[in-house]
Amino acid sequence: MKPFDGPSGWMWLILLALGLLFFGLLALDFVERRKTRRLLDETDCRLCLNCRYVLRELPDEGVCPECGEEYELKHLRAEWRDAYRVP
Numbered sequence: 001m002k003p004f005d006g007p008s009g010w011m012w013l014i015l016l017a018l019g020l021l022f023f024g025l026l027a028l029d030f031v032e033r034r035k036t037r038r039l040l041d042e043t044d045c046r047l048c049l050n051c052r053y054v055l056r057e058l059p060d061e062g063v064c065p066e067c068g069e070e071y072e073l074k075h076l077r078a079e080w081r082d083a084y085r086v087p
């Protein structure tokens, strides 16, 4: 059975498309995680858990000015470290 010939040709195309989509999403996820990790390093984990707003200039406890989520630095650090394995 030749690929791209008859009904099975579509299956190859669909498999190929799904494969590309899968690796595309993996690559996007990788880039996104790397960006967030760098941001976490730069801000010492002072990022809003909800919207990732940089809380660097703000007190250790308070409300995110961007989305209104309450935060506490200790809690932020624990959550980010857990999610991204920041040392």
Ligand SMILES: [Zn+2]
Residues within 6 Å of the ligand: 048, 049, 050, 051, 052, 053, 064, 065, 066, 067, 068, 069
């Ligand atoms: Zn926020």
